[in-house]
Amino acid sequence: MKFSKRIDQLNEGIFAKLLEIKREKLARGEQVIDLSVGSPNIAPARHILDALCAAAADERNYTYAISDLPELLEAVSKWYKNRYGVDLDPKTEICSLMGSQEGFPLISMTVVDEGDLVLIPDPCYPIFADGPRMAGAKLYYMPQKRENGYIVNLKDIPEDIARLAKLMIVSYPNNPTTAVAPDEFYHELIAFAKEYDIIVLHDNAYSDLVFDNKRGGSFLAYPGAKDVGVEFNSLSKTYGIAGARIGFCVGNKEVVSRLKMLKSNLDYGMFIPIQKAAIAAITGDQSCVSRTREAYEIRRNILCDGFNSIGWHMKKPEATMFVWAPIPPKYEKSIDFAMDMLNRAGVMVTPGSAFGPSGEGHVRIALVQDIEDIKKAIEAVKRSGILD
Structure with a gap:
């Protein structure tokens, strides 16, 4: 079979790869807190x-x-x-x-x-x-x-x-x-x-x-x-x-x-x-928009304050449903840090390298989990020793 050169320029999406790893871990009974894909968990009004x-x-x-x-x-x-x-x-x-x-x-x-x-x-x-x-x-x-x-x-x-x-x-x-x-x-x-x-x-x-x-x-x-x-x-x-x-x-x-x-x-x-x-x-009634924004702002504060308190320093974002966080100094590649986060802490984030050449050195964290799961993620990272 012969295929187009166009498709050869594309790679399997990073989110598809992460999903495959997540499913494998869940099948083994491991806990995974997914902060990678920006898929909202706030229901429509x-x-x-x-x-x-x-x-x-x-x-x-x-x-x-x-x-x-x-x-x-x-x-x-x-x-x-x-x-x-x-x-x-x-x-x-x-x-x-x-x-x-x-x-x-x-x-x-x-x-x-x-x-x-x-x-x-x-x-x-x-x-x-x-x-x-x-x-x-x-x-x-x-x-x-x-x-x-x-x-x-x-x-x-x-x-x-x-x-x-x-x-x-x-x-x-x-x-x-x-x-x-x-x-x-x-x-x-x-x-x-x-x-x-x-x-x-x-x-x-x-x-x-x-x-x-x-x-x-x-x-x-x-x-x-x-x-x-x-x-x-x-x-x-x-x-x-x-x-x-x-x-x-x-x-x-x-x-x-x-x-x-x-x-x-x-x-x-x-x-x-x-x-x-x-x-x-x-x-229709636009109060749902305000409630959604407030929910993400609360999650932002809890996540950033929590990770900052355990030594992973990151700036609170002005907007979006994401946090753009630098990887710890001991890591050179964002994919290595992201995989350690997943394997040692059971927390999924997206390596910055997935977003282009200048994305290296960061990971993207999606504010798509409820407050309790965000707190669990912070505690899991702390226990893992990945920041030590």
């Missing part, structure tokens, strides 16, 4: 579940959706206006995604041709790199350095690289570094994209998980943003419906129209009951 269940019980909703329901597009438009102060045309500036994950390869296919250059942050969530790779793009890594607050320094991008680039992917609040970008960054980003004719994709999955009484926003709220790009937004973390796969691409109508065209040739639209659940989520 009742009004979201009720909308999904009611729609799923209606036999008329099992036909092909073909495209987004008009009421879904209207709901997203109103949501962006109320939440972010951004005006969106429901007909031309909004396209649903079956989760943001699928959006990265699809938008890459609409923007880049084989051999085109895409700028991606480093470290970054793996699909930021793998999506463009699937479209045959070449990658240029934009370092997110600690000394710059883990914000991309656009001035460091060589001019010849900028002139070759066709697409740039950025994301703040950031996964995995948890950084939040200041207003100045977005103004510079838009000016940079205009100067070099680069399409910007901003992933905005964590704007409602910003802590310490601060409030997240949208890339599209900055003047000129819709001239140069689009934003992905997701209901997975904010509303606890990650498995339902609901996301949106919003912004520049030329980009959105081509994405819609591609999707019309690939799928028959999002399952109608899931569209109904999305409408209920973004138009």
Whole structure:
């Protein structure tokens, strides 16, 4: 059998590998506290579940959706206006995604041709790199350095690289570094994209998980943003419906129209009951969003305070559902530390090397377990002696 060179560029996802190890340990009766995958354990609010269940019980909703329901597009438009102060045309500036994950390869296919250059942050969530790779793009890594607050320094991008680039992917609040970008960054980003004719994709999955009484926003709220790009937004973390796969691409109508065209040739639209659940989520009582944010902030405080108290020093994140923690000095590689954590303490974290070259030296910890399990994880690490 002969296979494409495209698939040879990809590796089995780190989360699939970790899951396999986890299952083996559980089969042997060992305890595993999983702080690796960012899969929310906070259930959707009742009004979201009720909308999904009611729609799923209606036999008329099992036909092909073909495209987004008009009421879904209207709901997203109103949501962006109320939440972010951004005006969106429901007909031309909004396209649903079956989760943001699928959006990265699809938008890459609409923007880049084989051999085109895409700028991606480093470290970054793996699909930021793998999506463009699937479209045959070449990658240029934009370092997110600690000394710059883990914000991309656009001035460091060589001019010849900028002139070759066709697409740039950025994301703040950031996964995995948890950084939040200041207003100045977005103004510079838009000016940079205009100067070099680069399409910007901003992933905005964590704007409602910003802590310490601060409030997240949208890339599209900055003047000129819709001239140069689009934003992905997701209901997975904010509303606890990650498995339902609901996301949106919003912004520049030329980009959105081509994405819609591609999707019309690939799928028959999002399952109608899931569209109904999305409408209920973004138009219903939003107190569930505050409760979710508060839950993650409490978990953040307990986890960071606990690990700091036993000698694993880490900074509390400003946002997201993750902690970006340096590995202990005695370790050189994050994968070695992550495996020792799993084998000696029964605690799973994600090695920073999974997020790109600059991720080495850190691990990402997901705040996806209840308080009691977080406390158990801290105690297990302490007993293991891994920090000694």
